[in-house]
Amino acid sequence: MKTVLITGANRSIGLETTKQLSEKGLFVYLGTRDLAKGEEVVKELNKKGFQNIKAIQIDVTNAESVLEAKNIVEKEKGKLDILINNAGILGDIPQSPSATSIENIQKVFDTNFFGVITVTQAFLDLLKRSENPRISNITSGLGSLTLHSDPTWKYYSIKAISYVSSKTALNAFTVTLAYELKDLPFKVNSIDPGYTATDFNHHNGPGSVESAASFIIKHTLLDENGPTGKFFSNDIEDESEESPW
Structure with a gap:
């Protein structure tokens, strides 16, 4: 059974x-x-039939917390097969380049x-013990400098300096x-789940969390011939689903 760690997964x-990977038979931290x-969330998931999920405390901004989480995974599993770096924040809004405080930018x-x-x-050392290690960095289409330079892009006007940069x-x-x-044998990719309706953006996005999660999983569970070093976006209407950088 493959082991996954997802940050910001509650x-x-x-x-x-987490739910969709559990249904696929993976063990998810x-x-x-x-x-x-987190433990309350897992209890609710268990009641709904989701198994092989364990809450693990990890604050990505605290090196000691990260090390403690790593030690737990190493002790219990001995390796990590998949790391999904999902934790993220928007920061205070508005975020104009000329007025946003350094503190705001640094926090994001x-x-x-x-x-x-x-x-x-x-x-990384636990991932190297896996036969097929995968690292997915959950990004945003707003991270594309190419698209930000295109006045015809539908999100061209969104120039939130802290988050975008x-x-x-x-x-x-x-x-x-x-x-x-x-x-x-690593596959390391940036994955944009698309503009999704969540509490992160006050449920303003047109996409669903189900579609976003499915997209992340599609580009994470890659076989040995899968791509690495790519930027995939759920908002790209192209068969490749690749976003320009």
Whole structure:
């Protein structure tokens, strides 16, 4: 049975991804900053028939918390097959480049960028023990500089500096990490679940959490011939589902 860790998994897309992976027979560590809340979520999932899920406390902005989570996974499973870096925050709105405080930008980067690096580096040795390790960095179409430069793009007017730049940086991490691990059986990709209606955005998105989670899983459970170092988006109306960087 493959083992998965999903950060920020106690609600919204992370929670739905947990449910769908559980249904596929994987063991899922449901990452949550508040362990008590996470355990309550797991209890509710168990009542609904979802199995092989365990809440694990992990605050991606706290290196000690990340290390403790890594030690738990190592003790219980000995390895990690899939890491889904899902935890993310929007930051205070509005976010104009000329007026947004450095504190606001740093707070968003601490979770969306530095947090991903902290978690990935901590769990890398456990992932290397897997026969087919996978790392999925959950990004946003708003991280595409190419699309942000296109006035015809439907989200062209959304220029939230803290969030946008954090996801662009995350995409850069994906590219460089995929290159570093290219001679190993890793698949490392950025995955944009699309503009999804969640409490993250006050349920404004047109997409469903079910579709978002299914898209993440599709581009995470890749076989040995699957791509690495790519940027997939659920908002791209193209057979490849690849977004420009």
